[in-house]
Amino acid sequence: MNLKKEFIDFFVSKGHVAIPSAPLIPENDPSVLFNTAGMQPLIPYLMGKEHPEGKRLCDYQKCVRLTDLDSIGDKTHHTFFEMLGNWSLGDYFKEESINYSFEFLTKVLHIPLERLAVTVFAGTDKVPRDEVSAHIWESLGLKKERIAYLGEEDNFWIAGETGPCGGDTEIFYFRSDDPIPDKFDPKDNRWVEIWNNVFMEFNKDSAGNITELPKKNVDTGMGLERVVAVLEGVTDNYQTSIWHDIMAKIEELSHKSYEGNEQSMRIIADHVRTSVFISADYAGIVPSNTDQGYILRRLIRRAIRHAKKLEIDMNSPWLEEVAEVVIQKYANDYPEIKANHERVINVLKEERIKFNHTLEKGLKEFSRVINNLNTKTIDATQAFRLYDTYGFPIELTIEMAKEKGIDVDVEGFQAKFKAHQELSRTASAGKFKGGLASTGEKETMYHTATHLLNAALKIVVGPDVHQKGSNITSERMRFDFSCDHKLSDEEKARVEEIVNNWIKEDLPVTMTTMPKTEAVKSGAEAMFIEKYADIVNVYSIGTVSKEICGGPHVSHTGELGKFKIIKEEASSAGVRRIKAVLE
Ligand code: SER
Numbered sequence: 001m002n003l004k005k006e007f008i009d010f011f012v013s014k015g016h017v018a019i020p021s022a023p024l025i026p027e028n029d030p031s032v033l034f035n036t037a038g039m040q041p042l043i044p045y046l047m048g049k050e051h052p053e054g055k056r057l058c059d060y061q062k063c064v065r066l067t068d069l070d071s072i073g074d075k076t077h078h079t080f081f082e083m084l085g086n087w088s089l090g091d092y093f094k095e096e097s098i099n100y101s102f103e104f105l106t107k108v109l110h111i112p113l114e115r116l117a118v119t120v121f122a123g124t125d126k127v128p129r130d131e132v133s134a135h136i137w138e139s140l141g142l143k144k145e146r147i148a149y150l151g152e153e154d155n156f157w158i159a160g161e162t163g164p165c166g167g168d169t170e171i172f173y174f175r176s177d178d179p180i181p182d183k184f185d186p187k188d189n190r191w192v193e194i195w196n197n198v199f200m201e202f203n204k205d206s207a208g209n210i211t212e213l214p215k216k217n218v219d220t221g222m223g224l225e226r227v228v229a230v231l232e233g234v235t236d237n238y239q240t241s242i243w244h245d246i247m248a249k250i251e252e253l254s255h256k257s258y259e260g261n262e263q264s265m266r267i268i269a270d271h272v273r274t275s276v277f278i279s280a281d282y283a284g285i286v287p288s289n290t291d292q293g294y295i296l297r298r299l300i301r302r303a304i305r306h307a308k309k310l311e312i313d314m315n316s317p318w319l320e321e322v323a324e325v326v327i328q329k330y331a332n333d334y335p336e337i338k339a340n341h342e343r344v345i346n347v348l349k350e351e352r353i354k355f356n357h358t359l360e361k362g363l364k365e366f367s368r369v370i371n372n373l374n375t376k377t378i379d380a381t382q383a384f385r386l387y388d389t390y391g392f393p394i395e396l397t398i399e400m401a402k403e404k405g406i407d408v409d410v411e412g413f414q415a416k417f418k419a420h421q422e423l424s425r426t427a428s429a430g431k432f433k434g435g436l437a438s439t440g441e442k443e444t445m446y447h448t449a450t451h452l453l454n455a456a457l458k459i460v461v462g463p464d465v466h467q468k469g470s471n472i473t474s475e476r477m478r479f480d481f482s483c484d485h486k487l488s489d490e491e492k493a494r495v496e497e498i499v500n501n502w503i504k505e506d507l508p509v510t511m512t513t514m515p516k517t518e519a520v521k522s523g524a525e526a527m528f529i530e531k532y533a534d535i536v537n538v539y540s541i542g543t544v545s546k547e548i549c550g551g552p553h554v555s556h557t558g559e560l561g562k563f564k565i566i567k568e569e570a571s572s573a574g575v576r577r578i579k580a581v582l583e
Contacts, residue, residue, distance in 0.1 A: 090215025380412025
């Protein structure tokens with residue numbers, strides 16, 4: 001059975017519109033690295049904004065959760081997973097939501113009622129106990145003993161600290177051959193949660209105040225991997241049909257069987273799948289030492305180390321071969337996987353080759369360090385050397401040390417790491433690095449300011465101004481543009497004034513994904529149109545700017561502060577250069 005298809009077909013038959021998965025790397029939100037739940041891209045709509053597709057939506061959403069990274073290797077954890085969800089944006093509420101879930105589980109998936117139990121919200125002093133949901137469940141035939149009331153800790157859902165939230169009802173499945181107890185005990189882990197229906201009627205602000213949302217919404221989430229395991233009757237998620245081909249490939253490459261090598265095989269399978277999805281995302285992430293790029297690097301390098309443990313031929317394209325299986329598996333469900341197939345393979349290949357160069361020597365160095373230890377701790381200098389010279393992410397060193405019962409001076413490492421970063425920043429100051437090197441908060445602001453500057457120059461100098469280059473650090477932006485004369489003081493002042501007015505207007509920065517041809521037709525600017533894939537992200541700032549761009553950007557121009565030009569000079573023939581700062 002294809003669970004995704006069944007789910008979507010069911011909710012479409014109930015008047016929902018199937019929307020595509022949002023990118024894994026959130027648009028316009030540099031505060032989180034990855035999408036962690038199906039509802040995350042829908043937050044503005046849960047808060048009251050109208051969704052162009054209507055009030056009933058459903059989808060399968062790509063998610064990455066890093067909280068469980070260290071647990072990967074066991075039976076149930078994944079870094080990447082797909083979440084099935086249906087939403088009511090101010091349309092239906094508890095009655096229909098619970099009825100739909102019940103119908104899908106019992107009529108489409110044919111789960112017998114005896115195997116189901118639910119929790120509902122016990123309420124707080126501010127929010128009443130959810131008798132309504134309990135009654136609906138009872139009316140559907142669920143016995144009273146199968147309904148447990150739990151408090152805020154368990155049955156009140158919010159993504160992070162602030163935002164839309166509400167009480168929920170969670171649906172559990174009895175996964176065991178033991179006789180099914182009459183009374184449901186949520187602490188008994190033979191009962192596994194399979195679906196969460198959140199009744200989002202509140203908003204929590206940063207002061208902790210809870211207020212009612214303009215509309216009552218429903219947000220449901222069902223973890224695909226877990227439900228497939230339940231339906232296929234296995235307790236090891238990695239033994240479902242989802243992983244079958246991937247594991248078979250790893251077994252073939254290692255000449256070993258899954259049994260007895262579960263941990264390394266799960267890590268490889270999980271990490272390669274996640275790496276494929278991260279590098280296929282439109283943000284164009286490549287392995288690096290910051291943000292999503294660093295996560296990608298960690299995942300790939302950890303997978304490589306486990307492949308070595310399994311004695312897979314390190315000089316063969318084994319990583320790309322596993323990735324190919326993942327790509328084949330998901331290409332039909334995710335257009336970006338198909339579109340960026342080649343790119344993904346190249347990213348993985350390059351990183352594999354890069355780490356191969358130092359892995360062998362690094363492992364020797366690691367053994368040498370371990371053998372010469374006087375204490376039970378790898379010190380900061382040693383850990384930093386493994387990182388800097390041999391490319392071992394600190395987390396990899398920690399994991400390897402842990403296997404030997406040894407600690408790592410992580411704090412000392414962080415201090416060295418920071419000092420090293422500052423040193424290399426000073427060393428590279430003024431040196432052209434090309435494009436957006438890293439994407440901290442400051443860099444993100446400069447990135448948006450670059451679009452504003454580009455648009456302002458077109459007004460002040462003329463429509464023929466085009467971007468010829470850009471370089472951003474956390475301290476300043478530099479922008480090269482076609483122009484045949486030195487800007488006068490008046491021109492510079494006007495450019496500043498226009499940009500600062502747009503900042504004051506707090507214009508929204510929005511992103512849409514569309515085919516490149518359509519983007520060009522719609523008048524979106526791009527510096528090198530060829531460098532973009534067929535499907536591109538177009539960033540609009542109010543109505544003043546529209547550019548094809550990988551992001552990231554701030555969500556509103558009001559976040560930028562004050563824009564100031566600090567230098568205007570010649571760059572090359574017909575090209576001028578502006579250096580500017582945000583104060
Ligand atoms: N937001 C809820 C969850 O992630 C339901 O989708 O569980």
